[in-house]
Ligand SMILES: Nc1ncnc2c1ncn2[C@@H]1O[C@H](COP(=O)(O)OP(=O)(O)OP(=O)(O)O)[C@@H](O)[C@H]1O
C-alpha cells in the first residue's frame with residue numbers, strides 16, 4: 068500500500084529522515100515508534116505530500132508522492148499531531164467544509180458526515196463549536212474528518228498525545244474499529260510503548276531518522292531472549308530438574324530466587340511447577356521499552372540530543 | 384477543456400473556502416464592530432473637527448466631512464482587506480491551513496476562496512458606512528451605488544491579495560505589526576483619503592501615484608461625490624491593473640508557500 072524507497076529529508080543542520088526504505092501492507096496497523104525528534108512527523112508529512120523529500124521516493128496507494136500529489140491526497144486521510152479544526156466552527160461545519168474540499172457527491176454528503184460522527188461518538192455534540200470540545204473530542208473530530216472521503220490510507224500522528232488513560236483506550240477502540248469497518252491501512256506514530264504494543268500489527272522503531280528495527284511486537288520482544296521466571300523453592304533437586312528442560316536457556320540465583328530465562332513463560336512455567344515443589348513463582352515478559360532500550364541505549368522518554376518536544380509542548 | 388462537472392467540483396471547493404471565511408467573520412463580531420467603529424470615529428471626529436477649519440480648494444461648496452467620506456470608506460477597505468489577508472498567519476499557526484492543503488485543492492483555489500472571503504467582509508463594512516453616509520447628507524442613486532460597489536470589490540480584491548501574499552511569507556504574529564506599520568498606514572495616508580491631491584509637493588505626489596489605494600479613493604470620490612477626478616475610466620483601469628498584478632503575486636506566493 069505504501070512503498071518508501073531511500074527517503075531522505077535534510078534540514079540545514081540535521082538529517083531528519085535518513086534513507087528510509089519501508090513497505091507497508093494493505094489493511095495493517097503500522098506503528099512508527101520513536102522518541103521526540105526521531106523523524107516520525109517529518110516522515111508522515113512527506114508521505115502526505117506536505118513536505119518535499121530531499122531525495123528518494125515513495126508511493127502511496129500506487130501514486131508517487133512527488134509527481135502525483137493530488138492523487139495521493141485523494142487517497143489519504145490524516146490526523147495531525149496538533150489539532151487543526153477551526154474552533155470557531157461547529158464539528159458539523161468543519162466536516163461539511165471538508166466534504167466539499169474532497170468533492171463528496173451532494174447526495175451522500177450529509178449521510179457520510181453523520182456516519183463518521185457516529186463512528187467517533189460525536190453525533191450529540193456536532194452542533195457545538197469545536198472551541199467547547201475537550202482535547203479528546205477534538206482528536207476524534209480530526210479522525211472523523213480524515214475518514215470522510217473513505218481514504219485508503221490513514222495517517223495518525225500521535226493520535227493519543229495528551230489524552231488521559233481512559234480516552235486513550237477509547238481512541239484505540241476507534242482505531243481498531245475503523246480498520247475493521249472501513250477496511251483501511253493505518254500508519255500511526257507514537258512514543259507510547261503500550262500503544263504500539265496493543266494496537267499495531269507491525270512496528271518500525273525509528274531513531275535519528277533511521278529505522279533500526281522492524282517486526283511484529285511479539286517478535287521484537289522475543290528477540291530479547293524470552294521471559295524471565297523466578298521461583299522460590301526449598302527443594303534441593305530443583306536446579307537439577309530445571310536444567311533438564313530444553314526451554315531453560317539460563318539459570319541464576321538472585322536474592323534467594325532461582326531465576327530462569329525461558330522462551331515462553333506462560334507455557335513453560337506450569338511444566339516446571341509440575342516437577343518442582345515451589346513456594347512462590349512469578350514471571351516477567353520483556354516490554355517494548357526493553358526492546359527500545361536495547362536498540363538505542365536510551366529510554367524512549369529521553370530525547371536524543373536537541374529534542375523537538377518544545378514545539379509541541381502544549382500537547383504533551 | 385473542463386466539462387461542467389469539473390467546473391462544479393471546482394466551484395464547490397472555492398465555495399467551501401469562502402464559506403469558512405464567511406462563517407468565522409460572522410462569528411467574530413468584535414472584529415466587525417471594532418473595524419467599523421474606527422472609520423466612523425474618523426468620519427465624525429476628524430471630519431467635523433478639521434472640517435470646521437479647512438475647506439477643499441477644488442470643491443469649495445463641499446464640506447470636509449463629505450470630502451473625506453469616500454476616503455473613510457477606502458480606509459475601512461484598506462484596513463479590513465490587508466488584515467484579512469494577513470490572518471493567514473493565524474491559519475498557519477493553528478494548523479487549519481495544513482488540513483486544507485492536505486486536501487485535493489489547488490493553492491490557487493485556496494487563494495481565491497480566501498480573497499472572496501476578504502471581499503465579502505470589506506463589502507459588508509463598506510455598506511454599513513454607506514448607510515451611515517446618508518446621515519451626513521450624502522445622496523445616492525442606484526448607478527452610483529453599483530459603481531461604488533464595483534470599486535470597493537476591486538480595491539478589496541487587490542488589497543486582500545496583498546495581505547495574503549505578505550502573510551504567506553511570515554511565520555510569526557510579530558510580522559503582523561510590520562504589516563500594519565509598513566503597509567497599512569502608508570497605503571492609507573498616501574491615498575489622498577484625507578486630503579486633495581492637487582497641490583502636493585512633488586515627492587508626495589510621486590508616492591501617492593504609486594499607492595494603488597489612491598485610484599480607489601479617486602474612483603470612489605468620483606462616483607459618490609461626483610468630484611475630484613473626472614477620469615473615472617483611467618482610475619478604474621489603473622486600479623484593475625494593480626488588482627490583477629496583486630492577485631497574480633498572491634497566487635504565486637501561495638504556490639511557493641511551505642505547507643508545514
Ligand atoms: N522545519 C524544520 N527545520 C529544521 N529542522 C526541523 C524542522 N522540522 C523538524 N526538524 C527537525 O527534524 C527532526 C525530526 O522532527 P520530527 O518532527 O519529525 O520528529 P518526531 O519524531 O515527530 O518528534 P515528536 O515526537 O517530538 O513529535 C527534529 O530533530 C527536528 O528538530
Ligand SMILES: [Mg+2]
Nearest residue numbers: 107108109148
Ligand atoms: Mg512528531
